Amino acid sequence: MSRSEQLAKNNLVQESMAKKLKPEIKYKKVLLKISGEALMGDKGYGIDPVVVHSIANEIKIVTEMGVKMGVVVGGGNIFRGVQQSANFGMDQADADYVGMIATVMNCLVLQGILKKAGVQTRVQTAIAMDRVAEPYIRLRATRHMEKGRVVIFGAGTGNPFFSTDTTAALRAAEINAELLLMAKNKIEGIYSEDPKIDSNAIKYDRLTYDQVIQKDLKVMDTSAVSLCKNNKIPIVVFNFDNPRNIEKILLGESVGTFVGGE
Numbered sequence: 001m002s003r004s005e006q007l008a009k010n011n012l013v014q015e016s017m018a019k020k021l022k023p024e025i026k027y028k029k030v031l032l033k034i035s036g037e038a039l040m041g042d043k044g045y046g047i048d049p050v051v052v053h054s055i056a057n058e059i060k061i062v063t064e065m066g067v068k069m070g071v072v073v074g075g076g077n078i079f080r081g082v083q084q085s086a087n088f089g090m091d092q093a094d095a096d097y098v099g100m101i102a103t104v105m106n107c108l109v110l111q112g113i114l115k116k117a118g119v120q121t122r123v124q125t126a127i128a129m130d131r132v133a134e135p136y137i138r139l140r141a142t143r144h145m146e147k148g149r150v151v152i153f154g155a156g157t158g159n160p161f162f163s164t165d166t167t168a169a170l171r172a173a174e175i176n177a178e179l180l181l182m183a184k185n186k187i188e189g190i191y192s193e194d195p196k197i198d199s200n201a202i203k204y205d206r207l208t209y210d211q212v213i214q215k216d217l218k219v220m221d222t223s224a225v226s227l228c229k230n231n232k233i234p235i236v237v238f239n240f241d242n243p244r245n246i247e248k249i250l251l252g253e254s255v256g257t258f259v260g261g262e
């Protein structure tokens with residue numbers, strides 16, 4: 001064998017060894033839902049910078065793995081339509097628009113921090129705000145993702161009486177995501193009862209869409225679960241407080257609660 005043939009053979013062996021060592025990524029395009037409550041951390045209101053930095057760090061790790069990611073951010077840390085319409089004595093629809101605009105504030109903070117971390121992002125909003133964000137255009141969003149940019153979807157669906165959980169399921173279906181990641185703050189997954197109230201609550205490792213709906217597990221809206229069911233998008237509910245949880249999930253490890261078909 002000539003020296004060049006020997007070198008080529010060595011390269012092939014090295015490449016196949018590198019492939020064996022590199023773990024296989026199970027989900028290559030995902031939608032991450034971060035609730036406003038999660039962004040709040042231990043504070044009673046607003047955004048905890050430590051929490052946003054840790055989320056940004058997780059997102060950075062995922063993008064460096066080559067995984068395409070869309071993010072839907074909630075707004076409950078600032079304004080929730082149902083509660084605040086009652087408090088203020090206003091129509092829920094009016095309050096819901098405030099709630100949707102609140103989500104955009106969260107999106108812009110996340111974008112600012114991701115930018116500093118060197119992650120390319122675009123914010124797209126369902127309510128036009130062209131000084132600060134692009135309007136939501138599905139094909140443009142998928143194009144950004146193909147280029148490795150993280151697209152952060154703000155202002156929910158743009159319609160009152162919906163939630164950002166439903167938005168997450170909707171955008172996941174629209175971008176053909178292979179998985180919906182529901183990030184929770186200090187909750188390991190889906191439980192039989194609220195684990196913060198009932199210490200006997202049992203954590204589920206795996207559930208079907210129908211079980212979540214029938215048991216009325218309240219971890220996310222029924223409409224969001226139905227949308228995922230109809231579009232065959234699995235959901236993982238997990239605690240993002242544990243570093244590298246997202247990475248583990250993307251590599252197929254069992255983390256949190258998996259929701260899928262039979």
Ligand code: UDP
Pocket residue numbers: 034035036037073074075076077079080081082095096097098099100103155156157158159160161162163164165167
């Ligand atoms: N909202 C809405 N339509 C949507 C998404 C959100 O009207 O498509 C409003 C609604 O008032 C909601 C608020 O925005 O209470 C914040 O969203 P959400 O409560 O889902 O945020 P999270 O609970 O995830 O923080």
